[in-house]
Amino acid sequence: MTAEYRQDGPRRVGQVKEVTSVANPIIKDIKALSQKKSRDESKTFLAEGLKLVIDALDRGWTIRTLVYAKAGKGKPLVEKVAARTVAAGGLVLEVNDKVMSSITRRENPQMVAAVFEQRWTALRDVAPKASETWIALDRVRDPGNLGTIIRTADAAGASGVILVGDCTDPFSLETVRATMGSMFALPLVKTTSADFLKWKTSVDARLVATHLAGAVDYRTIDYTSKPVILMMGNEQSGLPDELARAADKLARIPQVGTADSLNLAVATGVMLFEVRRHLLNLDGAK
Amino acid sequence: MTAEYRQDGPRRVGQVKEVTSVANPIIKDIKALSQKKSRDESKTFLAEGLKLVIDALDRGWTIRTLVYAKAGKGKPLVEKVAARTVAAGGLVLEVNDKVMSSITRRENPQMVAAVFEQRWTALRDVAPKASETWIALDRVRDPGNLGTIIRTADAAGASGVILVGDCTDPFSLETVRATMGSMFALPLVKTTSADFLKWKTSVDARLVATHLAGAVDYRTIDYTSKPVILMMGNEQSGLPDELARAADKLARIPQVGTADSLNLAVATGVMLFEVRRHLLNLDGAK
Ligand SMILES: [Co+2]
Numbered sequence: 001m002t003a004e005y006r007q008d009g010p011r012r013v014g015q016v017k018e019v020t021s022v023a024n025p026i027i028k029d030i031k032a033l034s035q036k037k038s039r040d041e042s043k044t045f046l047a048e049g050l051k052l053v054i055d056a057l058d059r060g061w062t063i064r065t066l067v068y069a070k071a072g073k074g075k076p077l078v079e080k081v082a083a084r085t086v087a088a089g090g091l092v093l094e095v096n097d098k099v100m101s102s103i104t105r106r107e108n109p110q111m112v113a114a115v116f117e118q119r120w121t122a123l124r125d126v127a128p129k130a131s132e133t134w135i136a137l138d139r140v141r142d143p144g145n146l147g148t149i150i151r152t153a154d155a156a157g158a159s160g161v162i163l164v165g166d167c168t169d170p171f172s173l174e175t176v177r178a179t180m181g182s183m184f185a186l187p188l189v190k191t192t193s194a195d196f197l198k199w200k201t202s203v204d205a206r207l208v209a210t211h212l213a214g215a216v217d218y219r220t221i222d223y224t225s226k227p228v229i230l231m232m233g234n235e236q237s238g239l240p241d242e243l244a245r246a247a248d249k250l251a252r253i254p255q256v257g258t259a260d261s262l263n264l265a266v267a268t269g270v271m272l273f274e275v276r277r278h279l280l281n282l283d284g285a286k
Numbered sequence: 287m288t289a290e291y292r293q294d295g296p297r298r299v300g301q302v303k304e305v306t307s308v309a310n311p312i313i314k315d316i317k318a319l320s321q322k323k324s325r326d327e328s329k330t331f332l333a334e335g336l337k338l339v340i341d342a343l344d345r346g347w348t349i350r351t352l353v354y355a356k357a358g359k360g361k362p363l364v365e366k367v368a369a370r371t372v373a374a375g376g377l378v379l380e381v382n383d384k385v386m387s388s389i390t391r392r393e394n395p396q397m398v399a400a401v402f403e404q405r406w407t408a409l410r411d412v413a414p415k416a417s418e419t420w421i422a423l424d425r426v427r428d429p430g431n432l433g434t435i436i437r438t439a440d441a442a443g444a445s446g447v448i449l450v451g452d453c454t455d456p457f458s459l460e461t462v463r464a465t466m467g468s469m470f471a472l473p474l475v476k477t478t479s480a481d482f483l484k485w486k487t488s489v490d491a492r493l494v495a496t497h498l499a500g501a502v503d504y505r506t507i508d509y510t511s512k513p514v515i516l517m518m519g520n521e522q523s524g525l526p527d528e529l530a531r532a533a534d535k536l537a538r539i540p541q542v543g544t545a546d547s548l549n550l551a552v553a554t555g556v557m558l559f560e561v562r563r564h565l566l567n568l569d570g571a572k
Pocket residue numbers: 233234235238260
């Protein structure tokens with residue numbers, strides 16, 4: 001990490017910088033964001049795509065560094081994003097295709113990528129209100145699953161995602177990609193199992209957890225009278241007993257053949273559209 | 287491809303062969319199965335995992351070549367699978383970890399991998415019966431999506447998956463992995479858009495397609511009076527008009543915000559559990 005990345009405040013730099021070498025120290029720092037350690041230290045992450053970056057800016061996210069391919073030069077939308085980045089004290093880099101590929105680890109990268117500041121919501125600030133659904137994920141391991149779940153949560157009108165215990169990092173490139181921009185739309189919370197259980201007793205919400213043992217049909221549960229916290233267990237081992245015991249209802253999706261054969265993201269999608277069934281309709285959902 | 291792979295009939299070889307070099311021609315042929323061309327030529331594919339291989343044998347699939355890591359030697363289940371492979375005229379290879387990693391392209395490979403003969407069901411042999419659900423996928427591109435959809439189809443009790451047009455290969459390593467063994471449980475059909483439309487007019491089934499334009503709420507459609515063919519459009523462009531026009535119903539899942547924001551596998555899962563809602567319950571589904 002260069003000093004430039006360690007500092008948290010806004011940047012002095014206000015002009016566009018041209019970079020042609022993958023060995024450039026700023027480029028090296030951006031590439032280092034593929035590692036969790038670097039993301040944690042710098043409290044930043046990388047996201048790709050012009051539309052996604054514009055959406056993020058419109059939602060009030062802050063760009064630390066904007067990178068665009070030479071082909072983007074002069075394009076009105078790219079120029080506008082560059083101007084907004086500079087105005088907010090961020091750095092703008094114009095790079096060649098080789099540099100762009102090395103940053104995004106893709107052969108055919110998008111025209112724009114940006115380093116954003118991470119955002120976490122504190123669990124103590126989460127107070128589920130009527131008609132709200134929060135998703136709590138217990139030790140989710142697969143980056144693609146987490147990204148797809150965040151995307152699904154956004155599509156179904158859920159209010160946020162709570163990561164319980166040792167989860168995969170939502171700010172990894174793979175997860176950010178799989179969210180398709182939805183990670184800029186939903187609050188993300190990170191907590192321990194113990195803190196989650198404590199918080200649960202302090203809020204007036206129904207904790208519905210998917211579980212194999214002693215479960216009830218997911219379609220027979222009352223999702224309407226209270227806000228719902230939908231809890232999904234880890235891909236391999238399912239939900240640990242201490243979390244299952246705290247649940248108000250243990251739900252199960254009926255399946256043919258083997259007992260627990262749905263992919264986690266698909267199971268979360270099926271549950272979520274059931275939990276919010278009474279709230280979703282074609283003439284303007286929510 | 288060595289001659290051994292080009293021939294379609296059963297093998298002469300009946301004993302276990304030890305292989306320690308990644309340059310061994312049989313190993314090279316197995317590694318070549320990561321390419322569609324080699325899979326198409328040999329009409330075979332690679333699958334990993336002891337449990338999965340046993341399940342496949344139990345379902346009547348044929349192993350051409352069984353590969354197991356040295357650590358598997360003497361383990362009763364591995365020995366049993368090896369004996370069954372030999373009895374059916376297949377080849378059995380005992381390999382070191384380096385060879386196993388090179389075949390499976392994983393750092394921590396499973397103990398067992400096997401080359402199976404591909405199986406395709408002809409569309410003309412598909413005649414949906416009452417209570418059956420078939421999934422038709424229009425030009426699905428993502429291997430992980432296809433695998434997850436096959437897995438979901440199996441879990442929800444669907445009868446098979448029809449690949450329409452230029453779809454990703456279901457026999458790729460990534461897709462096979464994502465199916466978690468379900469690809470051995472369901473018939474797979476490959477067809478063109480024109481042949482699919484012709485076939486549709488010859489069967490007494492309801493074609494329900496997801497589509498953005500002029501769609502009806504997916505929960506208001508009659509899924510009970512006829513078998514259902516659930517058609518899902520391509521990840522990027524959705525369903526082409528000629529397929530949409532052939533549909534008996536155009537379904538839509540209500541979503542918040544952007545119109546079409548669900549991942550294809552999640553959308554298929556949500557649709558499928560709605561289509562089969564009346565058929566699935568906790569006391570033994572189907
Ligand atoms: Co599970």
